[in-house]
Amino acid sequence: GQQVQQSPASLVLQEGENAELQCNFSTSLNSMQWFYQRPGGSLVSLFYNPSGTKHSGRLTSTTVIKERRSSLHISSSQTTDSGTYLCALVSGGSNAKLTFGKGTKLSVKS
Amino acid sequence: DPKIIQKPKYLVAVTGSEKILICEQYLGHNAMYWYRQSAKKPLEFMFSYSYQKLMDNQTASSRFQPQSSKKNHLDLQITALKPDDSATYFCASSQAGQGYEQYFGPGTRLTVL
Numbered sequence: 001g002q003q004v005q006q007s008p009a010s011l012v013l014q015e016g017e018n019a020e021l022q023c024n025f026s027t028s029l030n031s032m033q034w035f036y037q038r039p040g041g042s043l044v045s046l047f048y049n050p051s052g053t054k055h056s057g058r059l060t061s062t063t064v065i066k067e068r069r070s071s072l073h074i075s076s077s078q079t080t081d082s083g084t085y086l087c088a089l090v091s092g093g094s095n096a097k098l099t100f101g102k103g104t105k106l107s108v109k110s
Numbered sequence: 111d112p113k114i115i116q117k118p119k120y121l122v123a124v125t126g127s128e129k130i131l132i133c134e135q136y137l138g139h140n141a142m143y144w145y146r147q148s149a150k151k152p153l154e155f156m157f158s159y160s161y162q163k164l165m166d167n168q169t170a171s172s173r174f175q176p177q178s179s180k181k182n183h184l185d186l187q188i189t190a191l192k193p194d195d196s197a198t199y200f201c202a203s204s205q206a207g208q209g210y211e212q213y214f215g216p217g218t219r220l221t222v223l
Binding site: 035096101 | 141143207209210
């Protein structure tokens, strides 16, 4: 079965609303990496988070290994936040590889 | 300036032909990777290289061959192309070893007719 499950699959917000994106994993991991995929396809790394909580501007990532979950919180959403958010389970030792979820497609309306 | 360069950005090929996708990184990293994203599947890992040596291969087909001519280069040769190979191919890099963030190139979108 799929090792990384993301929810929701899609989300529509009004500008200014907050969003909570979830990622659940079924195998052991070294870390979780969150990406933003622009509508044109390029990937931007948002967080590399092995455990605990990290902040970057309006974004917050929380990884709880015991509960096998990681979340991405977007506060005060803006139209420019629209795109696809991907979480990826980082596994392997020195041969690290990423196993991606299917993504959450976010649309922020003005 | 872009730190990971992939060439070409778009590529159209005919079934049965061979193509090489180029990747160069200027981040000083020693580990490089290839991933593929198709319409039918999430982004999936293909290969990892560390210090120019193949570390992991999750691609079932030998038609996909990575080539590392320099330590900051990892090209991907694809032979006997099939329509199912149509996808965006992403190159990534990181510091070698455990616990390092991977950075992605802009991708090469391959269409096989």
